[in-house]
Amino acid sequence: MRSFDELVAEAEAADVHGWGFDWLDGRASEERPPWGYARLLAERLARAQSALDIDTGGGEIVAEAAALPPHMVVSESWAPNLTRARELLGPRGVRIVQAAEDGLLPLPSGTFDLVTARHPVRPDWPEIVRVLQPGGRYLAQHVGPASAFELIEYFLGPLPQERKERDPVREVAAASEAGLTVEDVQTARCRMEFFDVGAVVWILRKCVWWVPDFTVAGYEGALRQLDTQMRAGAPFVAHSTRHLINAHRSRNGGRHRSTR
DSSP states (O other): OOOHHHHHHHHHHSOOOSSOOGGGTTTEEEOOOTTOHHHHHHHHHHHOSEEEEESOTTSHHHHTOSOOOSEEEEEESSHHHHHHHHHHHGGGTOEEEEOOTTSOOSSOTTOEEEEEEESOSSOOHHHHHHHEEEEEEEEEEEEOTTTTHHHHHHHHOOOTTGGGTTOHHHHHHHHHHHTEEEEEEEEEEEEEEEOSHHHHHHHHHHSTTTSTTOOTTTTHHHHHHHHHHHHTTOOEEEEEEEEEEEEEEOTTOOSOOOOO
16 A cells, blocks of 8 residues: 555545546445435436436536436536536536525426435425426435444544434425425435545545545544554445435425525
8 A cells, every 4th residue: 555645645636526436446435325326317317308406516427317308407506516517418408507505596486397416415495396396206315314424523523413414304394394295215324435544535525514624734643543544454434324305296386485
């Protein structure tokens, strides 16, 4: 294995834009939920006439679908990801829109028969209901509670209140209150392994909300301890949590924001 300094320097120089994780191949692994979200998304997109993918990142998951609806829109709030999504999806006729930081979408009400999301930052249920047609469907894979918290708490210490966030029961209640009928929720806890310290540095640069004040200099001691552990043949183990939500907007409307 290369030196600590070499691994860290490589990770600090690597691109972290978009939602691709190929850089971690051979350096980290993560089990996938059993339902196969990319496959489910592709099946739904192939049947839809008008679809919106929220928090699309660089559009990587949508780009995996072989067939897209005649009217396909993706939204993203972070400018570097918007650029990547335009490069990846623009040639396929996809409209890319910039969402406001508060989650509001510059789109007419009742536009889409399908709204999707993979790991939305913070689901805005009234906004999702607003842009769906009556009877339109919502399919999404959300991050669950305490996801990757073994790694997060390694750097930040215990976070008992934060562990309660992203609870699927509460999300279902909020979705129902906004006007969605939740048909099915599936949950999964998936093993993650990090094999070298560069993989940890890279993921913390990419998922900046995990350890918001992360810098290599600020956490060098903790990183060197991890490096020693990994060189001894013990990967760092954490667990991601996910839940899959299938829902639809009731045909008589539901509670949602008024048309803009």
